[in-house]
Amino acid sequence: GIQVEQSPPDLILQEGANSTLRCNFSDSVNNLQWFHQNPWGQLINLFYIPSGTKQNGRLSATTVATERYSLLYISSSQTTDSGVYFCAAGANQAGTALIFGKGTTLSVSS
Amino acid sequence: EAQVTQNPRYLITVTGKKLTVTCSQNMNHEYMSWYRQDPGLGLRQIYYSMNVEVTDKGDVPEGYKVSRKEKRNFPLILESPSPNQTSLYFCASSLSVGGYEQYFGPGTRLTVT
Numbered sequence: 001g002i003q004v005e006q007s008p009p010d011l012i013l014q015e016g017a018n019s020t021l022r023c024n025f026s027d028s029v030n031n032l033q034w035f036h037q038n039p040w041g042q043l044i045n046l047f048y049i050p051s052g053t054k055q056n057g058r059l060s061a062t063t064v065a066t067e068r069y070s071l072l073y074i075s076s077s078q079t080t081d082s083g084v085y086f087c088a089a090g091a092n093q094a095g096t097a098l099i100f101g102k103g104t105t106l107s108v109s110s
Numbered sequence: 111e112a113q114v115t116q117n118p119r120y121l122i123t124v125t126g127k128k129l130t131v132t133c134s135q136n137m138n139h140e141y142m143s144w145y146r147q148d149p150g151l152g153l154r155q156i157y158y159s160m161n162v163e164v165t166d167k168g169d170v171p172e173g174y175k176v177s178r179k180e181k182r183n184f185p186l187i188l189e190s191p192s193p194n195q196t197s198l199y200f201c202a203s204s205l206s207v208g209g210y211e212q213y214f215g216p217g218t219r220l221t222v223t
Contacts (some may be wrong), residue, residue, distance in 0.1 A: 030209030041198055041217045048211035084151075090209065097143065097155035097168055098202075098212055 002027045002091045006101035013077050013108050021072040021104045023087030031098065032063050032091030034072050038083050046072070046085075078109045112137045114215035122221045123191060129131050131186045131218050133201030139213075141204045142184040146170065146197040147217075153200070159184055160207050191222040 005075040011019055023075040025032070034046040049056050049070065054061055058077075063070040074081055084105050088098040114115065143158035145168075147164045155168030159178040160161055173195055175187040184203075188195060199218045203209040 031212070033211065035214070041219065043200060043214040043217070045211070045213065050209060088153075088212075090212075097145075097158065098153075100153040102152055 002029065002089055002099050002101050004087055004089050004101040006085075006087050008103050008104060009102065011104055011106045013106065014062055015077060015079060015108055015110045017075060017077050017108075018073070018075045018104070021085055021087075021106075023070040023072070023089075023101055025068050025070075025087075025089045027068075027091055029065065029068075029089040029091060031088075032065075032070050033072070033088045033098065035086045035088065036081075036083050037086060037103070043086070065092070074106075077106075079108050080110050082106055082108050112213070114201055114203055116199075116215040116218050118218060119216060120219050122223065124223055125192055126190050129188050130193060131188075131199060131201075131220070131222075133184045133186065133215060134182050135184075135201075135203040135213070136182065137203065137205075137213070138181065139169070139203040139214075140181070140206045141210070143168065143202050143212075144174070144176065144184070144186050145200045145202065147200065148197050150206060156186070156199075159181050191220075193222050196222050 005024045021080045032050045051065045060073045084103040090102045144156040147153045157176040159165045201215040202212045204212040
């Protein structure tokens with residue numbers, strides 16, 4: 001089945017810095033989502049982005065489906081951005097699960 | 111507000127005592143599924159449902175049951191919970207199977223002693 005790899009596994013930033021998180025996937029996908037898991041364990045939908053580019057405030061994402069990767073950009077990071085960021089991909093088969101990467105743990109200090 | 115709700119959010123129980131975690135969505139979604147999240151293992155799918163009365167096993171179905179009698183509800187049943195089912199559980203839904211955004215509930219943190 002599809003495999004999803006995220007990098008880096010850990011990221012430590014000072015408030016105000018920018019960062020790029022990467023997600024590689026091993027097969028063609030019809031679903032690619034980015035999530036932020038907050039300290040209370042909730043999974044917050046950031047982007048649904050099987051292809052193309054989207055922006056939402058300080059966050060943006062780009063997926064290049066033909067090259068099988070997606071990038072999440074965080075600009076002017078804030079302490080509230082801390083947490084784990086997951087990429088999840090769904091393959092082109094009915095009923096298949098979203099396959100999650102292991103996540104990138106982001107720590108932003110003031 | 112469009113959402114997926116789960117109850118309870120937190121539960122501590124004992125081995126063997128049957129329990130049900132409820133999941134409900136108000137978006138008229140056809141597809142619903144359950145995941146569990148464990149340290150070092152990530153999120154894995156337990157069961158999914160493509161529509162009412164249509165359910166199927168995911169990657170880790172052992173020890174769980176589900177039912178889909180109504181479109182909006184997809185309860186997860188642990189008939190005889192064991193400590194290895196201690197986990198963080200998420201319900202998710204999407205409009206249909208395939209390439210649609212999945213929406214996740216807030217999670218249920220279950221501890222089985």
